[in-house]
Amino acid sequence: MLSSLIVAGLGLGFAVGGASAECTRDMLQEATAGYLAALAAGTPTFPALANSSVPYQENDKPMDIGKGVLSQGIAIDFNRSIYDTTLCASYTEIIATTKHPYVIGTRLAFGDDGKVVKIESNVCDDGDWLFNASGSLRYSKAENWDPIPEAKRDSRDVIKAAGDAYIDAWGDASVQPPFATPCSRLEGGSYITGNCKLNFPPPFNATNRRYTIDEVLGAVDMFHNFPFIDSALPRQPGTETNNLIRVEGGKIRYIHENTVCTNKGCAK
Ligand SMILES: *[C@@H]1O[C@H](CO)[C@@H](O)[C@H](O)[C@H]1NC(C)=O
Ligand SMILES: *[C@@H]1O[C@H](CO)[C@@H](O)[C@H](O)[C@H]1NC(C)=O
Ligand SMILES: *[C@@H]1O[C@H](CO)[C@@H](O)[C@H](O)[C@H]1NC(C)=O
Ligand SMILES: *[C@@H]1O[C@H](CO)[C@@H](O)[C@H](O)[C@H]1NC(C)=O
Numbered sequence: 001m002l003s004s005l006i007v008a009g010l011g012l013g014f015a016v017g018g019a020s021a022e023c024t025r026d027m028l029q030e031a032t033a034g035y036l037a038a039l040a041a042g043t044p045t046f047p048a049l050a051n052s053s054v055p056y057q058e059n060d061k062p063m064d065i066g067k068g069v070l071s072q073g074i075a076i077d078f079n080r081s082i083y084d085t086t087l088c089a090s091y092t093e094i095i096a097t098t099k100h101p102y103v104i105g106t107r108l109a110f111g112d113d114g115k116v117v118k119i120e121s122n123v124c125d126d127g128d129w130l131f132n133a134s135g136s137l138r139y140s141k142a143e144n145w146d147p148i149p150e151a152k153r154d155s156r157d158v159i160k161a162a163g164d165a166y167i168d169a170w171g172d173a174s175v176q177p178p179f180a181t182p183c184s185r186l187e188g189g190s191y192i193t194g195n196c197k198l199n200f201p202p203p204f205n206a207t208n209r210r211y212t213i214d215e216v217l218g219a220v221d222m223f224h225n226f227p228f229i230d231s232a233l234p235r236q237p238g239t240e241t242n243n244l245i246r247v248e249g250g251k252i253r254y255i256h257e258n259t260v261c262t263n264k265g266c267a268k
Contacts (some may be wrong), residue, residue, distance in 0.1 A: 083216075106119065130187045146255070162245065166252060183196035208237065230265060
């Protein structure tokens with residue numbers, strides 16, 4: 001009896017014991033669409049959410065899912081998502097310019113049963129690093145993030161290495177990230193096209209990187225701690241930030257940054 005259950009379970013792509021369902025792009029897309037619908041409706045629950053007590057954080061601080069942006073009803077003008085079937089996670093960027101303007105980056109982490117088990121968001125609002133939601137909307141919308149044709153897709157390792165090199169170069173000028181020509185950086189609502197290289201004074205170590213990697217879209221998002229930008233915070237752990245990066249043919253084409261300031265207008 002037991003062995004026939006195991007055989008049946010394996011046949012369906014489930015491992016009995018680990019209860020591990022296959023993580024598919026369709027499943028991630030459907031779950032993420034449910035999250036977006038909840039964000040728009042202001043109902044802090046959606047079908048893929050495991051339960052209302054899963055860890056939920058905004059700007060690196062744990063909070064009650066019912067007290068955050070999911071309960072506000074955000075007028076979303078634009079959304080973009082990437083899907084990681086290896087780590088079973090998604091990353092979504094939303095831009096809202098009316099009612100309450102926001103730019104929000106959210107990573108959903110899924111458990112073995114395909115349910116969302118952790119949510120972390122960077123909620124950028126007035127006074128955050130270069131915040132201007134109209135600018136974000138204008139520039140993000142104009143970019144081309146279409147799926148990369150299958151024959152031209154980079155491997156997961158290449159995409160991750162490009163993303164890591166971008167951040168590593170901030171603290172080590174000898175690192176040469178693979179920038180495309182042109183390369184464009186969208187930070188808050190400001191758009192810089194040309195040279196994407198950055199470097200900051202030591203000591204610099206951007207830690208706690210949490211990845212979402214999508215080979216189909218050539219994309220990697222990294223939540224991490226930015227040690228330098230916010231004078232109100234010590235260098236470790238630094239400022240809650242995330243960078244969403246599009247890689248084409250091994251080279252960095254687009255970079256988006258969401259950085260949340262402790263005090264309004266934190267830029268050094
Ligand atoms: C997200 O964007 C897609 C188009 O890319 C759109 O069809 C969908 O309605 C948007 N979702 C929300 C909640 O705005
Ligand atoms: C909520 O879901 C998480 C993730 O599946 C699980 O670890 C936790 O025990 C659940 N909590 C409750 C109260 O059901
Ligand atoms: C915000 O961005 C829009 C669109 O690019 C621009 O027209 C506007 O001047 C910007 N506002 C500020 C305060 O920079
Ligand atoms: C950066 O911080 C991480 C985590 O604290 C540590 O493991 C690593 O050695 C540090 N690297 C440098 C160059 O300081």
